[in-house]
Amino acid sequence: MKYVLMFADTEQFAADLAAMGEGERARAYARVQEWFAENQDKITHHAHLMPPETATTVRLDGGEPLTTDGPYVEGKEVVSGYAEIDVADLDEALRLARTWPACPVVEIRPIAS
């Protein structure tokens, strides 16, 4: 089954990352690279997103399309990336999510077939 893992950052996580020294941050990024390498047979593609202040939202449910600055939900948890995975079932997806070494929230969504 195919799922998307949506990775979400929290303010605390962003602050922790910012407070890290150069070397420490490099190690944190290396752990993420390692995770992707270890699970490459299950990951079909993945992407890291630019921060939420770069987001632009277009709303189409009014009369005219409305363009606004920022993400569509103003929340403390913002999606920072995603990975599409192809695994046997939800338990295998959960197993992957539990080992994710970076941001503190991962949402698992099945892809509609």
Added chain:
Amino acid sequence: MTRAGHAELARVVRDHAGRLAAALVHLVGDFSAAEDLVQDAIEAALAHWPVEGIPDRPDAWLYAVARRRGLDVLRRESRHRQKLALVAWPAEPLPDDRLRLIFTCCHPALPRSAQVALTLRVVCGLTTAQIAKAFLVPESTVGQRITRAKRKISDAGIPYRIPADDELRDRLGVVLAVIYLLFNEGYLSSGGQQAQSRDLADDAEFLAALLHLLMPTEPEVAGLLALIRLHRARRAARFDEDDEIIQLQHQDRSRWDHDAIADASRLIGRAAALRRPGPCQLQAAIVACHAEAERWEDTDWTQIVVLYDMLLHLAPTPVTRLHRAIALRYVTGPAAALREVDALSDDLGDYHLFHATRAELLRDLGHADRARAADERALTLTANPAERSLLRQRLSWA
């Protein structure tokens, strides 16, 4: 139908529903479809058996209905239909697949309310109406929970399997929590008109026993089963003829089921020999301390406080600390116990037993007015009629 007749009917359904569900999932290869067929068969049984009597082979009867129904509704799913058409009942002795059923119903990706409803329906064979009645919620709410849960199982790819070894501890914890919740709900329901809804406690004991049968070397499963059996061994003495609660110290201990207590204590001993202590085993050991005391005065409170300390070490919760403080009253006295209880006011200010306990301690210490106020507060916080009645009596004596 007599009360005994209803109990027997419930027992037979419980014994066969889960097996049939597991067998049908195996046959038709689809959890949700199999579950619907079993539910239909149970509805039919509940309509026929009270009138016609329970058949000699309830399993074959249930299967015949499920199969007939299956051949009808699975018309579009010819794959499933063919498999179903080929098999007569009793099928080859299938391995007991109910463990998979339990772990699927209690998957952590489902909300607790759905885990509970699914387990009752699929493993214990309760109907949606019976579940709704037990939890005092509209039938449509339970129906919706079941439908959503089954949809999630299939759409999100929740597997039908026993978790791998490295996941088993966490996943078993969820199953134990569901059974424990059912037991609590049944043993002393938190709302409604009937203080004791016996059915859910029966189902909880059935599930714990089944789990123990299927996982004999899991000490926490044995602990939960012992805990449930110890509580239930005292049930004949827990309520008077007016359905009023009789507190432990006033219970007629000759009415306890001492054989059941001895059995449960042996179960705790066997679990302890596996040397993997856990919260269920410790709680069972605490209840065993009470159950084994011949008189209230013989209760080994020192041992009970030690067991609570161990429990707090594993699972530090405010409610456990409250219970420890209650035991402490008989070891170091009410003043020390009250200090412990008062320290919990931030966490337990909305919990009726917190105020009821304070009331008892304050009364011991001669503060009648403050005790009254605490009892009154407790009364506003519980909906259980038997507990309310006990608190009211206390208010009228004091």
